[in-house]
Amino acid sequence: xxxxxxxxxxxxxxxxxxxxxxxxxxxxxxxxxxxxxxxxxxxxxxxxxxxxxxxxxxxxxxxxxxxxxxxxxxxxxxxxxxxxxxxxxxxxxxxxxxxxxxxxxxxxxxxxxxxxxxxxxxxxxxxxxxxxxxxxxxxxxxxxxxxxxxxxxxxxxxxxxxxxxxxxxxxxxxxxxxxxxxxxxxxxxxxxxxxxxxxxxxxxxxxxxxxxxxxxxxxxxxxxxxxxxxxxxxxxxxxxxxxxxx
Numbered sequence: 001x002x003x004x005x006x007x008x009x010x011x012x013x014x015x016x017x018x019x020x021x022x023x024x025x026x027x028x029x030x031x032x033x034x035x036x037x038x039x040x041x042x043x044x045x046x047x048x049x050x051x052x053x054x055x056x057x058x059x060x061x062x063x064x065x066x067x068x069x070x071x072x073x074x075x076x077x078x079x080x081x082x083x084x085x086x087x088x089x090x091x092x093x094x095x096x097x098x099x100x101x102x103x104x105x106x107x108x109x110x111x112x113x114x115x116x117x118x119x120x121x122x123x124x125x126x127x128x129x130x131x132x133x134x135x136x137x138x139x140x141x142x143x144x145x146x147x148x149x150x151x152x153x154x155x156x157x158x159x160x161x162x163x164x165x166x167x168x169x170x171x172x173x174x175x176x177x178x179x180x181x182x183x184x185x186x187x188x189x190x191x192x193x194x195x196x197x198x199x200x201x202x203x204x205x206x207x208x209x210x211x212x213x214x215x216x217x218x219x220x221x222x223x224x225x226x227x228x229x230x231x232x233x234x235x236x237x238x239x240x241x242x243x244x245x246x
Contacts, residue, residue: 018137019043020068023053023083024099025076033070036126037133050075050083066094068137073100073111081114088115088175093163095136095176099124112216115175118209128208135204140176151186153245156225156234158186167225177202178221185235185245194242218243 020037024030025048034044045066047053053069069087073080084096098111101122111119118132151158155168160183165172174182180202185193193201195211203213222229236244 017043018067019045020070020133021045021047021053021066022070023047023050023075023080024070024072025049025074026072032126033129036130040130042133048076050078050080053083067140068133069094069096070133071096071098071116073098073102073107081110084111084116085114089173093176093179095140097132097136099129109212109216112213113220117175117177131206132208135206139180139202139204151183153186153189153234156186158183165225172224174221174224175217177217178224181217182221182225185243189245192238192241192244198242214243 018041020042022030022033022037022044024033024046027048030046030048034046037044050071071080071084075083080098080100084098087096095118096116097118097120098116099120099122100107100111102108103121108119108121117136120129120132149160151160157166158164158179163179165174165179165182181198184198184201195214198214199207199211203209218235219229222232222235225234226232234245236246238244
């Protein structure tokens with residue numbers, strides 16, 4: 001079945017299934033990843049062109065049954081970094097895993113800064129890919145199932161049910177990891193969190209990576225909620241320890 005035929009079947013799948021949208025132009029890799037994920041019980045939709053994903057997800061009838069997006073960085077027409085950034089700017093909230101042959105720290109940090117939840121370097125093992133997908137889906141499921149009261153701090157308001165954030169009554173678009181970070185900080189104002197604790201609570205104990213991802217997400221979060229990110233008033237750095245709210 002071609003990618004385009006799969007595109008047409010987006011709306012036909014049950015919302016009860018865990019559905020992964022795979023965006024990969026390499027036919028051989030796309031088939032291998034699809035087979036590995038399907039063997040784990042996931043439903044996998046495939047597209048090879050980023051423009052088709054953008055058209056569908058931001059169209060008049062966006063599909064609500066996509067639970068995870070696996071996004072190749074090097075896509076034709078529109079690259080994966082740009083596509084990820086556009087989706088986040090438009091407020092599309094779902095876990096995004098970028099896969100890329102680019103191995104530099106700069107590229108990995110860029111992927112996280114523009115809104116990806118994880119970054120996996122090619123070539124990768126299918127077991128690692130599946131583990132990362134499971135971790136992202138598990139984190140998202142936990143976040144989506146929590147329904148605590150609305151959290152407020154100064155002019156900042158976070159609604160865990162609708163997963164919305166407003167600052168001075170203006171909506172703020174956050175990625176899932178940014179949202180969860182802010183939610184955790186607002187749940188425990190004045191508590192100092194070290195990076196290891198934030199990794200365990202937000203990324204999970206089976207997270208594969210270093211602690212720099214915490215700093216990346218904190219910096220991007222500050223850029224969205226602080227009037228002067230260089231002199232933050234909401235998310236405070238406690239030197240030698242970590243971060244706290246206020």
